[in-house]
Amino acid sequence: MMFRYFFSIVIVLTIGSCSGSDDQISSDNNGYEIDWNAAADSSSLSLIDNFWNGSGKYFNYGSDGNKDFHYWPQAHALDVMMDAYIRTEKNSYLSFISQWYDGVPAMNGSTFLNVFYDDMEWNALAMLRAYNATDDEKFKSAVDLVWNDIKTGWNSNANGGIAWKKDQLYSKNACSNGPASILAARLYRQFGNVDDKEWALKIYAWEKEYLFNLANGAVYDNINSNTGKIQTDWIFSYNQGTFLGSALELYDITGEKSYLNDAIKAADYTLNNLVNSNNQVLKDNGSGDGGLFNGIFIRYFTQLILHEDLPEATRKRYIIFMKHNAETLWTEGVKKQNVLFGTFWGNPPSGATDLTVQSSGCMLMEAIALLENEGLLN
Numbered sequence: 275m276m277f278r279y280f281f282s283i284v285i286v287l288t289i290g291s292c293s294g295s296d297d298q299i300s301s302d303n304n305g306y307e308i309d310w311n312a313a314a315d316s317s318s319l320s321l322i323d324n325f326w327n328g329s330g331k332y333f334n335y336g337s338d339g340n341k342d343f344h345y346w347p348q349a350h351a352l353d354v355m356m357d358a359y360i361r362t363e364k365n366s367y368l369s370f371i372s373q374w375y376d377g378v379p380a381m382n383g384s385t386f387l388n389v390f391y392d393d394m395e396w397n398a399l400a401m402l403r404a405y406n407a408t409d410d411e412k413f414k415s416a417v418d419l420v421w422n423d424i425k426t427g428w429n430s431n432a433n434g435g436i437a438w439k440k441d442q443l444y445s446k447n448a449c450s451n452g453p454a455s456i457l458a459a460r461l462y463r464q465f466g467n468v469d470d471k472e473w474a475l476k477i478y479a480w481e482k483e484y485l486f487n488l489a490n491g492a493v494y495d496n497i498n499s500n501t502g503k504i505q506t507d508w509i510f511s512y513n514q515g516t517f518l519g520s521a522l523e524l525y526d527i528t529g530e531k532s533y534l535n536d537a538i539k540a541a542d543y544t545l546n547n548l549v550n551s552n553n554q555v556l557k558d559n560g561s562g563d564g565g566l567f568n569g570i571f572i573r574y575f576t577q578l579i580l581h582e583d584l585p586e587a588t589r590k591r592y593i594i595f596m597k598h599n600a601e602t603l604w605t606e607g608v609k610k611q612n613v614l615f616g617t618f619w620g621n622p623p624s625g626a627t628d629l630t631v632q633s634s635g636c637m638l639m640e641a642i643a644l645l646e647n648e649g650l651l652n
Contacts, residue, residue: 310651311361313604314643317636318358320613321351322370325629331377337614338626343381345388348374349396350566350633353573356403357640361647371404375412386416389440391427394420395453402460421461424454425473431499434480438496447496451481452516456574459523471527478520482536486517491536491543493517511556512570514544519574522581537578538588544571545595550620554595555602558618561628565617569634572596576641580648593650600642603635 324337333351335342359367379386388394398420405413427436435446458474485494495508518537525533559567579592603619615635616623
């Protein structure tokens, strides 16, 4: 299927000027005002047009027709479909959401379970959103199945934490604990099972103790319980995102201000350290798995921006950062012929694009459209 791509850029007269470093980062886009809803439409429809496998009912790995199936990116592609459906209320997205439920387990050995705990967590989070949007019990049943399996990843190695992989129980990673805490907190908040709350709290407490730098807000990638070594050299935007996301969830269910402070500290570390020094856009994490890192950060960073208890000065600073990244991606980092994004949001792709990279760009476009619709970009 082919969709019309919208590059609705309206020329406007810009009056006045901005001063200060934050204002300089938020340019007036050379006199052009971008219709962010149209940009989000184009991006999410391009994900379908260039990646959806109609016969297999899943998202291909490459825009060049590479039909390889990778389990964890399916969750983030579904999240984009959810973003687009919630924003537009167009039932056409529901068809892909429903088909996804059939195609993904079929390609994953007839199950939603997987050897990677973090992969299951991403998919459970996306399916919980699908359940809330559709009221289809099959998504909730799948979430329950996966969540029960995820909890088996907790063990005494490194004094707790959920393992990264079922055959590597010694490796405890930020990517397998941040999303698990988010999932547990959301399940508690929606369904009231106190056991889920306790899981959310203890997973977060473990990650904060072993993988979070209290001084500067960095989230370290993993700890090897065999050696006791913490991988302090690996600090990635997606781990920053899920840590702040879990902190925000716990703030909502406990009211304890320390969690909100943790979320802000993790966000600030990202903005100060994980950006390209030339243009203050999030760093290039390459293709493959790294292609998703920035989009995942943006998803949870957006929830922090939207939170009513975020200090207004901090919100303004975060919005300026978001808008700058979105403007850069939409004007410099997209191949306009078919709306494909590059690994670095300041450069368009030279060839084919991975599903991970495309989903990440789509998440940014959907996020900035959400902020516009909430009246926060004015």
